[in-house]
Amino acid sequence: MDKAALYLIPVLLGDTSVERVIPEFNKRIVSELKFFIVENIRSARRFMKKCDPGIDIDSLTFYELNKHTNKKDIEGYLAPMKSGNSMGVISEAGCPAIADPGAEVVAIAQKKGYKVVPLVGPSSLLMAVMASGFNGQSFAFHGYLPIDSSKRVSKIKYLEM
Template identity: 70%
Template sequence: METALYLLPVTLGDTPVENVLPVYNKEIILGIKHFIVEDVRSARRFLKKVERSIDIDSLTFYPLNKHTSPEDISGYLKPLMSGESMGVISEAGCPAVADPGADVVAIAQRKNLKVVPLVGPSSIIMSVMGSGFNGQSFAFHGYLPIEPGERAKRIKVLEQRVYSEDQTQLFIETPYRNNKMAEDILKNCRPQTKLCIAANITCEGEYIKTKTVKEWQGKLPDLSKIPCIFLIYK
């Protein structure tokens, strides 16, 4: 296998690995001894899920999260610079997309090191696919402001972009605040604006439904404590 920084997608929940990841990914994973990971415990669980016989204790893990310094991140790539392949693992889905893995990929690119993204589930892409919204032009905004006034203002700005730029707008919320987010969208968007709620993508209980704001009124599902993406479009 070619020496590179491999970006290794993981499942979005308890989905069986074989349902969402190619066999090729497993072959690559088994050839890697150094992993840069968002969370060491979940990364170890994922690797055991890929191959039960894998010797976890023989592997080296480098934590990468919002507390990791740029100096530490740069030092993580020493094995790669010495000719050993490395893997990047996110908490869920695709690394480096709405994920701190992007920082190490940027350093690898600056150092002219080979980067190889592998195929796997992306809740962002899959929610656009399932929404029926514009897949030619869309923007993912991550988390919106928590403060009610700022949040309302941001929702209205994003809705305006739907109409002025013909662009699908995507954003997320912490799972325990999903219900409040859905209510805020209904409160601040026009009745004819379409809202798609995409939850538990690729997992048991997957829910992807598109309706107008007016049609959603009084009919919102309970979204508490489940991973969810909200999309708005016209």
């Protein structure tokens, strides 16, 4: 890692072993970084331990970015990059910044001229298109469906129009 970068680190989807889906390069990046912006600290720590069982979790700094985060605090999360430190962004599942609060920190990093590096890994969106049998040449993503069943039905009816 030469220049400070913001690494977008995909995580596991469900209960899959890390060896099956996370490239060695990603595991090495996770092991080398000291600063992370995460959606949930607890699940990020679990993922990191799967990537590198010997990682010293207590020596790392975590900034939590989720729906409860004050928007004014987000820019400050990138402070380690000012000092030349690379950082990682970890979501709850799949790829950060796709229908995810990580998009906000990526936009700020780009505005500030920081290098943003998306890493290869599982993406629920692309996996759904791949498994659908539909032609993936042209599709639109309207966000994930709501968890609440009545809201989900309403959203599906709206999308069918």
